[in-house]
Amino acid sequence: MTRSARALWFTSSGKSEIRDVALAEPGPDDVVVRTLYSGISRGTESLVLRGGVPESQHDVMRAPFQEGDFPWPVKYGYLNVGVVEGGPLLGRTVFCLYPHQTRYVVPADAVTPVPDSVPAARAVLAGTVETAVNALWDAKPMIGDRIAVVGGGMVGCSVAAVLARFPGVRLQLVDADPGRASVAAALGVGFASPEEASGNCDLVVHASASEEGLARSLALLAPEGQVVELSWYGDRRVSVPLGEFFHSGRLRLRSSQVGVVARPDRTYAERMALALDLLADPVFDALITGESRFDDLPSVLAGGTLPPLCHRVDYGS
Numbered sequence: 001m002t003r004s005a006r007a008l009w010f011t012s013s014g015k016s017e018i019r020d021v022a023l024a025e026p027g028p029d030d031v032v033v034r035t036l037y038s039g040i041s042r043g044t045e046s047l048v049l050r051g052g053v054p055e056s057q058h059d060v061m062r063a064p065f066q067e068g069d070f071p072w073p074v075k076y077g078y079l080n081v082g083v084v085e086g087g088p089l090l091g092r093t094v095f096c097l098y099p100h101q102t103r104y105v106v107p108a109d110a111v112t113p114v115p116d117s118v119p120a121a122r123a124v125l126a127g128t129v130e131t132a133v134n135a136l137w138d139a140k141p142m143i144g145d146r147i148a149v150v151g152g153g154m155v156g157c158s159v160a161a162v163l164a165r166f167p168g169v170r171l172q173l174v175d176a177d178p179g180r181a182s183v184a185a186a187l188g189v190g191f192a193s194p195e196e197a198s199g200n201c202d203l204v205v206h207a208s209a210s211e212e213g214l215a216r217s218l219a220l221l222a223p224e225g226q227v228v229e230l231s232w233y234g235d236r237r238v239s240v241p242l243g244e245f246f247h248s249g250r251l252r253l254r255s256s257q258v259g260v261v262a263r264p265d266r267t268y269a270e271r272m273a274l275a276l277d278l279l280a281d282p283v284f285d286a287l288i289t290g291e292s293r294f295d296d297l298p299s300v301l302a303g304g305t306l307p308p309l310c311h312r313v314d315y316g317s
Helices: 042-049 126-139 154-163 180-187 211-219 268-278 282-287 294-302
Strands: 003-012 015-023 030-040 080-086 093-096 103-107 111-113 146-150 170-174 190-192 201-206 221-229 252-255 288-293 310-314
Touching: 003 103, 003 294, 015 103, 015 294, 030 093, 042 154, 080 103, 111 268, 126 154, 126 201, 126 221, 126 268, 146 154, 146 211, 154 170, 154 180, 154 201, 154 282, 170 180, 180 190, 180 282, 201 211, 211 221, 282 288, 288 294, 294 310
Parallel strands: 146 170, 146 201, 170 190, 201 221, 221 252, 288 310
Antiparallel strands: 003 015, 030 080, 030 103, 030 310, 080 093, 093 111
């Protein structure tokens, strides 16, 4: 029997369409998943939609189940929650790094069961919280650290939400948009504009994807402090102020990227399972700031009206 589904494809700059796709016949170790929700990672997927992935990064930027090649046409995405309709884990709600598609067939070890304590609608954040977990494994924050997260987008807010659990830290979410203050309040963290942010930080996590944000992150550091750079700039060149206080303060700037597990004693599966466990906290609901139906995705993306944080896609029943 032919299995079919519908999937979102990015077709040219700013344009996308929903296409019919044929599903492979599942093997004994495969699962058939019916999608309940997917999430749009605004920064990365907007970059892909406009064709901004540098040629040198085409292989690195491939999503696990991407079809097509950059720039277009490409089926791209990696925040998908569904219910298993066939194969192992039958009936379980699972998270998968799969694009926006109504049904799909993948190996059973490519999905992670969603804990009963985590609603499926919130579990779409798992891929972004996984990025936050990896960044903090890179950053190695300590009790009592003075920390700023610069950039209140989806990734920055996920980092702040996880850091809010650390004991004794002084934590601020820093963003030029005063509207992010309400999100910070919902996460239980302080908020400041870049000009008013508290300095003398031991650690700054930068996620604003702007030159100004990176420069301000370095300026907020105490001597011997560290900036962990989470921003993805795509094909843009970025100027970094490595004069002035950079050398005299013995400052450090390091990258963090979710493609490699930042701890040698953990696996990809363990990192994802941890991210899903963290999502039992309802505070993460503050990161979902928009929703639409799957059928409306092409018009939503073309209209450039994505919300500042996670846009959740509802596939209905």
